[in-house]
């Protein structure tokens with residue numbers, strides 16, 4: 001049976017020792033936020049995830065959601081768990097106090113999202129989408145809409161969705177057909193069908209607030225004619241009570257590979273009453289607020305799944321006895337050595353450990369900058385943090401979910417044939433991890449976003465928010481002999497990234513296929529360099545604390561960093577070569593040559 005323990009020691013290391021919580025306290029509103037307060041919240045969050053959500057993970061996967069006559073029922077125990085989630089106040093953690101939120105940093109809710117995702121990835125999708133809808137409405141809604149809807153969304157009594165996808169359009173939303181007809185009273189009637197809508201219908205909340213993109217009669221074809229509407233499942237009276245059922249109904253739910261306890265719905269909008277959010281025709285750009293928040297959340301979901309896969313693979317590798325160490329028995333009193341003695345098993349475990357811990361640093365670095373971008377008083381600091389988030393969002397989303405799948409697969413491999421058997425739990429993590437690479441924009445689209453939008457953004461100003469600190473770090477530490485084995489590989493990999501960036505900037509403007517062909521490799525190269533930089537920062541901290549009572553913990557950090565530098569970072573060489581090979585090998589290949597023959 002799998003188990004889960006929230007990795008509080010590592011979270012604390014990253015938050016307090018690598019980055020420092022003073023960063024948060026320097027922001028207006030958080031001056032009095034003490035480490036002890038954050039510890040207490042995270043301790044409680046850990047208990048909730050370990051004791052309430054984790055036990056429902058496998059049963060939820062086995063049972064899945066039920067659909068009957070338009071009604072969706074979540075698996076046994078989910079309703080009670082959601083009620084506890086709301087009663088304790090988890091839904092309002094980082095929401096605006098004006099609407100009943102607790103006003104805590106987004107960094108704290110990001111850490112909580114990692115824990116929920118490890119414990120129960122399906123469950124995580126309900127609050128994740130509701131939070132995205134909250135951010136969208138808070139940023140773009142009128143005062144009237146905000147006052148009417150946000151308090152119940154913040155309180156968790158009402159859920160939220162993001163309704164973009166239609167059967168003929170997923171990536172290319174400009175093709176959408178859902179119509180919004182203006183009414184004399186200023187509302188709209190929405191008609192159309194959306195598919196794959198996460199938590200479109202369920203029994204966890206009394207109302208569901210759908211954020212729907214649609215085209216008004218005067219909306220031009222393509223994304224420029226799209227507007228955004230709030231469409232509640234139940235209409236809301238002026239006093240906030242629930243009114244008549246709106247014309248937004250669930251036609252069916254999907255039967256999926258993973259996250260089976262998350263309801264994925266086909267939603268019919270049949271002259272459903274909707275309210276315009278933001279300006280007409282700004283639907284797509286406004287929706288990006290929600291997508292950016294959700295993309296970061298999906299990356300964090302990947303981190304959570306990689307973490308639980310590692311925890312269970314590690315426990316199994318220490319327990320399972322097979323064969324003897326290549327250099328002679330390590331545990332002669334046992335009938336065989338535990339598989340952790342074998343180099344190949346250690347390769348898998350260390351890959352999981354290094355990438356998880358690197359991803360955690362990457363995620364929390366981004367989350368801290370998100371808080372800075374929202375709360376910093378100084379406009380320059382705010383802009384810099386906003387730029388950094390723009391740059392890192394596709395990297396966190398794509399790299400953390402790509403690695404989640406890779407690590408969940410390694411987790412299965414460590415278990416051998418037993419990893420393939422349902423009751424051992426590992427195959428569920430693999431299935432649950434697969435969706436992260438697809439939804440909120442496929443990872444191919446994230447890579448295109450990085451290379452096509454983020455690199456040129458602000459004339460290079462945006463990319464400089466990463467290149468600047470890395471360059472400065474290398475300059476500062478490259479003559480430090482004690483850091484040479486870490487800073488040397490970072491410098492080499494960073495050089496490859498700079499060179500690849502220059503090459504793309506030179507080739508892509510005259511041939512866009514060059515950008516498209518390089519995108520996936522470039523995103524991975526970027527992420528690995530970011531990991532290398534963060535591992536260097538972690539090593540600096542760890543080296544200073546080797547004489548503390550936690551020597552084993554800090555020693556493990558240094559050794560993991562060494563493994564990363566020597567065994568994983570060299571991939572940047574191959575990635576750089578692939579990028580330099582350009583679009584030719586892909587685009588010169590004739591369509592007919594693919595076959596079939």
Ligand SMILES: Cc1cc2nc3c(=O)[nH]c(=O)nc-3n(C[C@H](O)[C@H](O)[C@H](O)COP(=O)(O)OP(=O)(O)OC[C@H]3O[C@@H](n4cnc5c(N)ncnc54)[C@H](O)[C@@H]3O)c2cc1C
Pocket residue numbers: 161162163164165169170171172195196197198199256264435438439440441442443444445448
């Ligand atoms: C379980 C689940 C939950 C979901 N939840 C939601 C939700 O809550 N709300 C919502 O609106 N949607 C949701 N989706 C939809 C999801 O976001 C889309 O499936 C996804 O964006 C991809 O769209 P598509 O499936 O139509 O694939 P397509 O757009 O048809 O893409 C197919 C392939 O072509 C590639 N491709 C397409 N265009 C390009 C291009 N221009 N350049 C390079 N490659 C390209 C893609 O990367 C992909 O590999 C969900 C999907 C699933 C499966």
